[in-house]
Amino acid sequence: MEKKEDNSTENASLSDQNHQMIPSNSFFMANSIFDMPCEVDQKGSLGLIDMLNVQDFTSPSIFDLLQTPPVIPLQSQLLPSPPSTVPESSEVVNTPASPNSSSMSSSSTEAANDKQSKTVEEEEEIDQEKTKKQLKPKKKNQKRQREPRFAFMTKSEIEHLDDGYRWRKYGQKAVKNSPFPRSYYRCTSTACGVKKRVERSFEDPSIVVTTYEGTHTHPCPITPRGSFGILSENTSYGGGGGGGGCSSFTIPQVIHYQNQQHQIQQQPYFRNLAPPLSFTYANSLVPPPHQERPFYPSAAPLARDHGLLEDMLPSRILKETKEE
DNA sequence: CGATTTTGACCGGCGC
DNA sequence: GCGCCGGTCAAAATCG
Numbered sequence: 001m002e003k004k005e006d007n008s009t010e011n012a013s014l015s016d017q018n019h020q021m022i023p024s025n026s027f028f029m030a031n032s033i034f035d036m037p038c039e040v041d042q043k044g045s046l047g048l049i050d051m052l053n054v055q056d057f058t059s060p061s062i063f064d065l066l067q068t069p070p071v072i073p074l075q076s077q078l079l080p081s082p083p084s085t086v087p088e089s090s091e092v093v094n095t096p097a098s099p100n101s102s103s104m105s106s107s108s109t110e111a112a113n114d115k116q117s118k119t120v121e122e123e124e125e126i127d128q129e130k131t132k133k134q135l136k137p138k139k140k141n142q143k144r145q146r147e148p149r150f151a152f153m154t155k156s157e158i159e160h161l162d163d164g165y166r167w168r169k170y171g172q173k174a175v176k177n178s179p180f181p182r183s184y185y186r187c188t189s190t191a192c193g194v195k196k197r198v199e200r201s202f203e204d205p206s207i208v209v210t211t212y213e214g215t216h217t218h219p220c221p222i223t224p225r226g227s228f229g230i231l232s233e234n235t236s237y238g239g240g241g242g243g244g245g246c247s248s249f250t251i252p253q254v255i256h257y258q259n260q261q262h263q264i265q266q267q268p269y270f271r272n273l274a275p276p277l278s279f280t281y282a283n284s285l286v287p288p289p290h291q292e293r294p295f296y297p298s299a300a301p302l303a304r305d306h307g308l309l310e311d312m313l314p315s316r317i318l319k320e321t322k323e324e
Numbered sequence: 325c326g327a328t329t330t331t332g333a334c335c336g337g338c339g340c
Numbered sequence: 341g342c343g344c345c346g347g348t349c350a351a352a353a354t355c356g
Contacts, residue, residue, distance in 0.1 A: 169329055171348060184347070188327090197347090 151211040159183070159198050159208050164220040167196065178202035192217045 154161065160183070167185035175182045182199035194214035201207040 168327085170350095172330075173346065173348095176345065182346085186348095195347095 148215070149211055149213040151209060153201070154208050154210065155204075155206050156208055157206070159200065160185070161198075161208070161210060165189075165194070165216065175199060175202075180205065187214075187216060189216070189218045 160167070166188040168188045169183055170186050171184035172181050173184070178199070179202055180200035182197055185196045185198065187194040192214075194212065194216050196213065197211045199209050201209055
């Protein structure tokens with residue numbers, strides 16, 4: 001039924017990495033796209049995301065890098081974990097990351113996993129497993145808890161981004177108001193309940209919106225292709241080295257700014273793709289500063305923080321953000 | 325032959 | 341209560 005629309009998906013799988021430069025107006029584009037899910041969200045559907053932070057960036061230099069992937073052994077962890085201290089509200093907290101001030105965070109993002117967030121996270125994971133195992137006999141009273149989620153957009157022909165983890169597709173649904181179907185993936189690792197949804201923006205089919213939910217409970221599997229680094233050395237999510245050596249993906253650092261002057265920075269990084277146009281934390285879970293998880297890789301000095309902002313942001317956007 | 329994808333059906337939450 | 345819709349299941353099909 002939805003097969004016809006799958007052309008895009010098929011194209012994507014061809015690994016025809018057709019990375020395009022993000023147009024200078026990507027900033028607006030990205031925002032408008034994120035508005036879409038927000039609208040839907042108002043309808044109260046399940047899987048919708050509270051678009052909290054949207055960080056956009058364009059980076060010719062990064063695209064260049066992507067075209068000639070560096071082979072730097074890195075590892076990274078996918079999800080930021082919810083800080084136990086952060087209330088789970090839909091309040092929007094602007095937490096754009098900044099290249100120069102990345103020090104705080106990323107780890108944060110994810111972080112919380114260590115001991116503190118363990119409580120919350122473990123519970124969620126356990127809950128998830130339960131629901132899985134007891135599929136039918138679901139608990140009624142218990143409202144299903146949502147894992148921390150974050151979403152970001154990437155301009156690419158490829159839909160299923162290679163983020164270093166192995167995913168198994170378990171569903172595909174047509175999305176209301178969109179000609180493009182949404183695909184559902186689950187991490188293939190046993191006991192790892194991380195999921196992700198991938199869909200194309202109907203406003204701009206060249207843009208892929210990926211939403212991750214949950215936190216990996218295992219190291220990223222090693223992949224032969226080497227890896228991509230992260231945008232900053234400070235980005236490291238955890239103690240490098242720990243796990244398998246996954247490198248393709250990293251959580252952007254999140255830094256709380258009073259004024260949203262800087263809107264860009266570290267984005268998830270894919271091995272087969274261009275960097276995301278924008279990044280958003282969903283579920284209002286903004287990772288707390290300095291928290292680290294095991295097997296998060298230390299970021300490679302792939303790209304320097306300093307000066308990166310300029311590369312990433314067209315002067316025009318920079319100007320605009322400053323004016324805000 | 326095991327792993328993955330496809331796809332129709334089912335379930336639960338939410339708005340009306 | 342009903343219908344809509346997102347999310348998930350699971351059998352069948354496909355792939356490597």
